[in-house]
Amino acid sequence: DTAVSQTPKYLVTQMGNDKSIKCEQNLGHDTMYWYKQDSKKFLKIMFSYNNKELIINETVPNRFSPKSPDKAHLNLHINSLELGDSAVYFCASSQAGNSPLHFGNGTRLTVT
């Protein structure tokens, strides 16, 4: 059973389009995250939700909007895609507090 699953695995789209990435976790964790990994492998937190409530919102363009319909799901919607949005986006989950993050296998987004 996959603990943190995200879809799609690959996403190729043109500039200006709107796209969504879905994430689900079956670990019963309260907290979910979106991280962005760029071409140099830098991992940067974007958002964090605890029990459907937004608790971390880093300096991310308004074009990125997370949505958590329930505590097992955290989706990421991106409007008006730009070339610089090309990256691998990772969803993760954890129990509250300083506990291990469990990552999905990433969604490689390519904007052409």
Add this chain to the structure above:
Amino acid sequence: QQQVKQSPQSLIVQKGGISIINCAYENTAFDYFPWYQQFPGKGPALLIAIRPDVSEKKEGRFTISFNKSAKQFSLHIMDSQPGDSATYFCAASSNKLIFGTGTRLQVFP
């Protein structure tokens, strides 16, 4: 203050050798220091973690050394194996996890 500096950027080690990756931080509020291992096409996975009340933690071939006064911590991989070839990230957390810049480790037979 929120940065975690990691070195080296890449590391080549022969099978059986010791791999050492170093990290440094500034924020004294950090109270949890994990290391993550990432294979190509996969998400990072927790390898080992330490809290600042201990100076060393060992799990199998992997050891974290922690120096609170110097605000530094390091990962030692003993008897490095080709299967250890991956990218390693140190991280630090108070209320959110901040990752280092990553070290690509290659272990040659």
